[in-house]
Amino acid sequence: MIKARPEVEALTPYVAPLEGRRAMLRLDFNESTIGPSPKVVEAIRALPPEAYATYPEYAGLNDAFAAMLGVDVRHVEAFNGVDAAIRAVFDAYGDKGGTFLTTVPTFGYYEPCAQQQGMTIEEIPYAGDLSYPLAAVMQRLEARPRLLFVCNPNNPTGTLVAPETIIGLARSAPDTLVVVDELYAAFTGQSVVPAALALPNVVALQSLSKDAGIAALRLGFAIAHPSIVERLRRVTGPYDINMFAVVAGKAAMEDREHMRRYVDEVLAAKAWTVAELTRLGVRHYAGGGNYLLVWPPRNLARVVDALRADGILVRSMARKPVIDGSFRLTVGTREPMQRFIAAFAGVLGAV
Numbered sequence: 001m002i003k004a005r006p007e008v009e010a011l012t013p014y015v016a017p018l019e020g021r022r023a024m025l026r027l028d029f030n031e032s033t034i035g036p037s038p039k040v041v042e043a044i045r046a047l048p049p050e051a052y053a054t055y056p057e058y059a060g061l062n063d064a065f066a067a068m069l070g071v072d073v074r075h076v077e078a079f080n081g082v083d084a085a086i087r088a089v090f091d092a093y094g095d096k097g098g099t100f101l102t103t104v105p106t107f108g109y110y111e112p113c114a115q116q117q118g119m120t121i122e123e124i125p126y127a128g129d130l131s132y133p134l135a136a137v138m139q140r141l142e143a144r145p146r147l148l149f150v151c152n153p154n155n156p157t158g159t160l161v162a163p164e165t166i167i168g169l170a171r172s173a174p175d176t177l178v179v180v181d182e183l184y185a186a187f188t189g190q191s192v193v194p195a196a197l198a199l200p201n202v203v204a205l206q207s208l209s210k211d212a213g214i215a216a217l218r219l220g221f222a223i224a225h226p227s228i229v230e231r232l233r234r235v236t237g238p239y240d241i242n243m244f245a246v247v248a249g250k251a252a253m254e255d256r257e258h259m260r261r262y263v264d265e266v267l268a269a270k271a272w273t274v275a276e277l278t279r280l281g282v283r284h285y286a287g288g289g290n291y292l293l294v295w296p297p298r299n300l301a302r303v304v305d306a307l308r309a310d311g312i313l314v315r316s317m318a319r320k321p322v323i324d325g326s327f328r329l330t331v332g333t334r335e336p337m338q339r340f341i342a343a344f345a346g347v348l349g350a351v
Contacts, residue, residue, distance in 0.1 A: 081220045103150075
């Protein structure tokens with residue numbers, strides 16, 4: 001066997017358990033519970049046969065997202081999902097031996113990307129109340145790490161940091177690239193964009209997976225100073241985004257009302273779910289995003305398995321620092337949350 005680079009040989013890949021979920025109520029991966037605008041489906045169905053055989057064309061895609069954000073298109077670049085944008089950041093800026101600074105727990109894909117580059121990983125734990133460890137991060141920035149990732153709101157805790165605080169961190173550390181993963185910004189209304197775009201060391205990452213409901217098609221965006229955008233393009237393939245994603249993304253952005261309506265319904269359902277968990281006397285944490293953490297008073301594994309037996313998937317946070325004993329619950333519209341609460345109450349009485 002021909003061995004790969006030592007960093008790859010030592011790598012533990014990020015693996016998400018995504019198989020066998022289609023027939024279930026999927027409240028485990030923060031997906032939309034209603035799917036995309038009908039205009040998205042219509043646009044894909046309208047593609048002629050030659051579109052399948054032709055390399056994709058991207059004209060207008062970045063422009064549409066830039067217009068939705070109200071920024072100049074020079075600040076925007078599309079990727080094959082935010083995961084591909086994350087990978088591009090590490091490919092472009094992840095020096096071997098450089099320091100990657102982040103918090104823990106957070107999105108699990110960052111760490112293997114840093115490992116693959118041979119970076120030194122520094123993880124600062126969230127406090128017991130799940131507040132952002134700002135003082136510790138500021139102290140570590142004095143050592144001039146190569147990269148700082150801020151997942152905002154943080155996945156899985158939901159911790160939300162004020163955009164002006166993040167911009168302040170970036171201003172205090174001009175030699176550090178500050179990456180702000182804003183995958184759930186639609187549900188918080190808070191972003192470092194456009195204020196951070198004048199800074200040459202900040203990049204925000206956003207997506208159409210959650211509010212637009214096209215996670216299967218993989219379409220994300222990096223928003224940054226043009227100097228960063230140009231370097232991320234250098235490490236990206238010429239046809240990484242397929243034509244279905246391009247067509248779907250444009251159609252989704254033409255129906256912003258669909259996205260706004262879904263966000264409003266999710267936020268209302270989240271408030272209802274929090275009230276129900278409080279009524280049940282169940283510990284929970286509801287920060288930003290279309291999700292929250294739930295600590296069942298009974299055995300976590302048995303509760304998660306019992307919900308699965310009822311056809312409902314949630315994401316166990318077992319053995320994760322700070323939040324061990326909880327599960328992450330995706331919040332959809334009111335109907336699936338009512339189904340969850342009914343099943344969860346029944347499980348609590350049975351296990």
